[in-house]
Each structure stands twice: as C-alpha cells, then as structure tokens.
Amino acid sequence: AQDKMPFLQHALDSQLESLALEQVVPALLDRGFFYVDHFLGDIAGHMVLGQVKRMHSCGLLNDGQLARRSDGVCRRSIRGDQITWVNGTERGSEAVNFLLTLIDKLISLCVGRLGKSIRARSKAMVACYPGNGAGYVKHVDNPNADGRCVTCIYYLNKNWNAKEHGGLLRIFPEGKPFVADIEPLFDRLLIFWSDRRNPHEVQPSYATRYAITVWYFDSEERAEAKRKFRDLTANSQEGSSP
Ligand SMILES: Cc1cc(NC(=O)CCC(=O)O)nc(C)c1Br
Numbered sequence: 457a458q459d460k461m462p463f464l465q466h467a468l469d470s471q472l473e474s475l476a477l478e479q480v481v482p483a484l485l486d487r488g489f490f491y492v493d494h495f496l497g498d499i500a501g502h503m504v505l506g507q508v509k510r511m512h513s514c515g516l517l518n519d520g521q522l523a524r525r526s527d528g529v530c531r532r533s534i535r536g537d538q539i540t541w542v543n544g545t546e547r548g549s550e551a552v553n554f555l556l557t558l559i560d561k562l563i564s565l566c567v568g569r570l571g572k573s574i575r576a577r578s579k580a581m582v583a584c585y586p587g588n589g590a591g592y593v594k595h596v597d598n599p600n601a602d603g604r605c606v607t608c609i610y611y612l613n614k615n616w617n618a619k620e621h622g623g624l625l626r627i628f629p630e631g632k633p634f635v636a637d638i639e640p641l642f643d644r645l646l647i648f649w650s651d652r653r654n655p656h657e658v659q660p661s662y663a664t665r666y667a668i669t670v671w672y673f674d675s676e677e678r679a680e681a682k683r684k685f686r687d688l689t690a691n692s693q694e695g696s697s698p
C-alpha cells in the first residue's frame with residue numbers, strides 16, 4: 457500500500473517517524489518531557505486556532521469544572537481556565553481532528569520504545585485562560601495511577617511574550633534541581649509523562665491563552681484502575697444496602 461500512498465503523505469509519515477524516534481523517545485526517557493515547534497505548520501496551525509476561537513466566541517468554553525468544596529465555595533482562583541471537550545468529529549472541529557490524528561500517529565510511533573502499551577486516549581480538552589491573571593495551581597495530572605501515562609498539549613498563542621503576558625507552563629521535574637519554563641507558543645506541541653514525575657503549574661496569564669490537551673492511557677494501568685474503581689463502587693453498594 458506504500459506505493460499507493462501519495463508522496464506527500466509518505467514524506468509526512470517519515471518526518472513524524474524521525475521526530476518520534478530521534479527526538480521524542482530519547483527526551484521522554486532522559487528528561488521526561490519534550491516540546492517541538494512548528495508541529496502543524498502555519499496554515500494548518502491557523503486553521504486550528506480559527507476553530508478554537510470560534511468555539512470560544514460562541515460560548516462553548518465553560519468555566520473549568522471544579523469539585524465544589526463542602527461549603528459550596530468554588531475555588532475559581534485555583535483553576536481559571538474555561539474548557540470544552542471535543543472528539544474532533546463535531547462540525548467546526550475538522551482542523552482539531554487533523555491535529556489529533558497527527559498526535560495519535562506520533563505517539564503510536566513512540567510507544568514500542570517507551571515500554572508502554574498505549575491504545576487509547578481521552579477526548580481533546582480545549583482550554584482558554586481568559587487573561588484575567590488566572591492560572592492553574594501546581595499539580596500532577598495523574599498522581600494515583602488512573603491510567604493516564606502521557607500528556608500532550610498543543611499551544612495556539614501567536615506573539616506570546618511571557619514577560620508581558622505571563623502564562624508560562626512551569627514543570628518541576630521530580631528530583632531535578634531545575635524547573636522548565638515553557639512558553640505556550642503558537643504551533644508548539646508539548647509531551648510529558650502524566651505521573652508524579654512532572655508536577656506543573658500555569659502561571660497567571662494576562663492575555664487570552666489557548667491550548668488543546670489529550671491524555672494517552674497505558675492499557676494495563678487503565679484496566680487496573682477500572683478494576684479498582686469497580687471494586688470500590690461494588691463495596692460501597694454493599695455498604696449502602698441495609
Ligand atoms: C483539566 C485539567 C487541565 C490541566 N491543565 C494543565 O495542567 C495546564 C497545562 C497548560 O495549559 O499549559 N491539568 C489537569 C491535571 C487537568 Br485534570
């Protein structure tokens with residue numbers, strides 16, 4: 457089927473393959489995170505940005521869901537992003553879908569060498585920090601083996617200047633004497649282990665800050681997490697019946 461593939465598609469695939477094998481895998485194994493600029497290229501990148509802006513302008517991005525405290529106070533300051541979840545098949549998210557297929561290809565090219573069996577991912581979370589100084593407190597994406605093993609974030613912010621706009625993603629690599637400050641630049645793809653190796657925070661943002669995140673599941677860990685969850689709810693059922 458290779459010879460049937462148009463030249464461009466073939467060239468694209470081999471570019472992704474060398475990105476995966478020569479850059480992503482070594483960086484993830486050595487440092488635990490990696491980012492690449494110009495992932496889609498200007499034209500496709502702008503198409504994704506346009507679709508995200510349209511989602512934002514038609515009010516699709518709601519305030520990030522927060523577990524309400526017992527006193528009902530919603531810690532808006534903890535998480536200031538507005539989000540929506542897309543799977544890419546919705547009308548108006550075709551460019552987002554194209555992005556997701558490329559990230560899927562890139563990750564699938566890496567998994568063999570990462571010693572992980574990644575066969576599934578979350579839907580895509582489209583996030584917007586409105587630029588009112590909101591950020592996201594330091595946290596670990598997957599602190600308790602819920603199955604998420606790799607976090608991929610695609611940034612969409614043209615002419616971002618952290619000195620003026622803040623909004624840095626600061627990663628605190630576990631056990632390392634340094635932090636990594638990553639600017640949320642247009643057409644930048646960031647990949648990192650979702651577990652305790654990479655606590656991270658979004659510093660207060662003073663301009664509109666868009667990002668699209670997907671989480672890839674390690675199938676063993678995911679199955680184990682589901683089993684634990686089933687037991688948990690099963691027990692709680694027993695507990696509740698008189
Ligand atoms: C919903 C949700 C969002 C995020 N987002 C970030 O960490 C921000 C990354 C960035 O925009 O640079 N993390 C978790 C663990 C959950 Br859950």
Ligand SMILES: [Fe+3]
Nearest residue numbers: 595596597656
């Ligand atoms: Fe996070």
